[in-house]
Amino acid sequence: MDSVTEISGSALELPGLSPANADPELDALVREIIGRVADKWTMLALEVLEEHGPLRFTRVGELIGDVSQKMLTKTLRQMEADGLVVRTVFPVIPPRVEYHLTDLGRGLSEAFCGVWHWAEQHRDTIKASRLAFQERAAAAAQGD
Amino acid sequence: MDSVTEISGSALELPGLSPANADPELDALVREIIGRVADKWTMLALEVLEEHGPLRFTRVGELIGDVSQKMLTKTLRQMEADGLVVRTVFPVIPPRVEYHLTDLGRGLSEAFCGVWHWAEQHRDTIKASRLAFQERAAAAAQGD
């Protein structure tokens, strides 16, 4: 059939992190997506929309906390472009715009849950590591 | 016993994304960690160290690809501070420095695997969404 050798056959194998892709384009896309998702505001927007369901623009901002209007707009637009949220404009005055997660967005939220959890579970270890590192650095500085 | 109410009791419940933490400090740390991990170079460094085991400084850079020496140093130092990698200096000339993942680093790599996989599996959907979004934008621009 197709002459392209299927290296891993199925996506269910879960290789370490990245398989030997040999496809730079796909690799770049994956990285871009991850980088985008990892963005602070995207992550938080994902959170509040997952937790509270459909929300108005201003409400999303309130729930996120200290996001500027500019970044909120940018973030939500990006998420819309990537198909993570749907933006619904109600042609009323004053304007009413609602955002809600798509299945894709929810799936991403779930996928990210693992990382979130890891961070929560190991927060103490990380804090301890940072402290130890600082002290090693301080000791080295003194030992000059 | 302790007077602090245990809200979720166990970490095995996997709430949507963030539980109602009510602990802004923890929340901030978690976000910082995630943000750091999500960093482009950290992620790639995690990858190559997971795949290839202990590596020398230059070798990590080669495997990552186009990272500058400055960013590689910064990334690895940060990972060391967070306890994700161990940096071993061999006092020889020329210098030989090896980096290898800790258990913490490997755990993170695994946790991130879910996101990686999500991105791989939905790359086509995302690409399609972006295209559709662009076309909607173009159509709207014309319809002015």
Place this chain on the structure above:
DNA sequence: CTGAATCCATATGGATACTG
């Protein structure tokens, strides 16, 4: 080889003001 230090271009993001 493994960095540290510097210069510099660009990206990021907040504050503010304005619009429909």
Place this chain on the structure above:
DNA sequence: CAGTATCCATATGGATTCAG
């Protein structure tokens, strides 16, 4: 209300140079 547009400060990151 839900943005857009602008100004501006800072952060980021590449290129280059120097050093142990």
